[in-house]
Amino acid sequence: MHSRSTSRTIQREDDMVMKTPYLLAVLFIGSVTLPASGQTKPAFTSIFNGKDLTDWDGKPGCWEVRDGEIWCTGTSEEKNWLVWRKEQPANFVLSLEFRWDKGNSGVQVRSEDLGKWQIYGYQVEVATQEKMGLWHHSLLDGKHPKKKQRHLMATAGQQVTLAPDGNKTVKQVTAANQIKQHFKDHEWNTMEIIARGDTLIQKINGVVFSSVTDRDQEMSRKHGFIALQDHGKGCVVAYRNLQLKKFADTLSTKPTEFVATHLVATGADYYTTGPQQARAPDGKFKQGTKVQVIKDSGSYCAVVSESGVRAYLSTASLNPISASLNPISPSLKPSSP
Template identity: 30%
Template sequence: MRCLLRPFVLAACSALLLASQLLAADGPSPAAPAEPAEMKQLFNGKDLTGWEGDMRLWSFKDGVVRGQTTSENQTKGNTFLVWKDGELGDFELRLSFRIAGGNSGVQYRAKVLPPKQGEVNQWVVSGYQAEVEDTPGKVGFLYHEKGRGYLCNVGDKVEVGEDGKPKVVGKLGEKDAIGKTYKKSDWNDYVIIAKGNHIQHFLNGVQTVDIVDNDPKNSAARGILALQIHAGPPMTVEFKNVRLKQN
């Protein structure tokens, strides 16, 4: 009986494995949670009151925050628009973004660094960054600006050890499948959730990263919120409907 059943068991296991692979390739999961009540809008709808940065590069019009560099109006290093009305601990942040050229990011639980000697840029920020760029399959990853670098790529579940090294411990879905949810050169929705040392990003309702940061030296439980303009070729990034709930 065992000999007769064994081929069927092996076939069933193979079918289940193939189905799981197809599911991962066809569509990422899980979905973003429903938006909680009582989220706070972080822009007043008129101007950049409550925020600080290089105002040569940042503007507000028709409900949209715009960061822009041109060949005549550049930044020598990455620069940030910093929220001045508090710090983030455990939180949920939701916003929409659109980008043309270059790359950007949403900085959170971060800190403003003092300028280096001779450095003109006063808004230098270090900390967790949710990537913003016009590249399907890359937008949505987690980076540590001026810190540990890449922490969690799109589609991965990661644990950062006490030694500060990230380790992939599982998959949310295939990177290319998640990338298909991105609307190139159009408005996209971001959800960022941080509870303790557990961080999640969602792009257009689909989870992109899941990370548990156990690094006692470099992880951050609190810090500022900021929006990035990256140094380099001319670029434009826009944000709207930026809203927050702190837990």
């Protein structure tokens, strides 16, 4: 894949999110989830067996299985989560059905386990029609300076981008009421959560409700637990048909040819190798420096220059980064092409 082609694809995704909810469902999936040539198309696998809570861990007495459904019993006065312990997926589509009856619940993804059935991270709200479409950060410390930016990340009809420094840009691309009408209280609804690279998308009954592209260097997470929330105080909600489709960290393992690019090394995003994370090398590639794409994670590409410098890159037009935020390290400065 050529980086320039990747740039056009990413830019198109950013521009198109939620302008036309039904059309987006086709365009977005087609642009980021189809496998590269020669790869096997990922398939959905069930993460709930319909019989018991094998692979799930919840506070005793708060969750139970009834007729092939996971029910929050409404007996707890305090928040707690039912955690899927088998994996901590990174790039995936989570598909499920839910029925909200009372209180407040949510679906957690890419989240951190704090112990005692407490989970910290991205959450999709499951509540009344008025509250549906909300992305927020669960259990964010009220004293944290970024609380206002992240506690309520996106509501119905919004496309939200969080910059590397945490600054938030909000686009209300579809009227909230127009989006919310597709969700029905006290009935079974379908939900899909798409997590790919920096972007999280929420779909309900086939309609994109909201999206978040999170490039915050301090707070974003690229993998973690899936969990269901019991908000306490009489919450009654049910889930069924929970299925997961995972994507590889790379879209293609075949090296691409060296091509001229207009990419900028962020030098600040995380470069992931297996379960370990390490900073990408600081350094700003000159315009026209030839690089080879060795890993494509969606909004960023891992590349290596002809001089051997490796870094994560983003397109300057998509995510411009100033020299002051990304100083050039003399030892890593690539040679002229």
